[in-house]
Amino acid sequence: KNEVEQSPQNLTAQEGEFITINCSYSVGISALHWLQQHPGGGIVSLFMLSSGKKKHGRLIATINIQEKHSSLHITASHPRDSAVYICAVGGNYGGATNKLIFGTGTLLAVQP
Amino acid sequence: EPEVTQTPSHQVTQMGQEVILRCVPISNHLYFYWYRQILGQKVEFLVSFYNNEISEKSEIFDDQFSVERPDGSNFTLKIRSTKLEDSAMYFCASTGTVRTDTQYFGPGTRLTVL
Secondary structure, rough: OOOOOEEEOOEEEEOOOEEEEEEEEEOOOOEEEEEEEOOOOOEEEEEEEEEEEEEEOOOOEEEOOOOEEEEEOOOOOOOOHEEEEEEEEEEOOOOOOOEEEEOOEEEEEEEE | OOOOEEEEOOEEOOOOOEEEEEEEOOOOOOOEEEEOOOOOOOOOOEEEEOEEEEEEEEOOOOOEEEEEOOOOOOEEEEEEOOHHHHHHEEEEEOOOOOOOOOOOOOOOEEEOOO
């Protein structure tokens, strides 16, 4: 069983739609990360959160520690939001490390 | 804004050859990581490095792999004898002075082993 599960794996939306991507995890964590990966391959950190909710522009990330669940929302989606969105968790796994455990990603395509 | 850089962006090599992938983390960062992503698969942890030593390594990181921070700025990943299955995108990441802070990723090196 994967330690980090994302859904859906693929998502197609029309421009302007509200989008939700979900992430569930089964391990203890210190923080959950949402990352964006564009077709060229580079990875950009969007959010790091350990409780509650964070907002940046049209992006909102929430986490429920008790439920071991997080969601990434995109409001008023735009074609430039098309990318792979990855959930990853980091934890106190011992020692001087905070390795991230990654989900498989959600491929989002926003059509004009 | 400071960023993590990686060179080369693409490396093609023959099976059995040694490759060195280079990373320059953000200058005041203390924690360093290598991850890899095989085409179509999820990103996987390889190794973490702190205070000039490996702090954790995955099962993938066998004796063929080594890391080094030779001069206080570069952070390198060496694969001694490449295999076809080493073909992947390799990402370097770094974190500042707090271990659990945001990790900043480099743009990646695409390694192709023929």
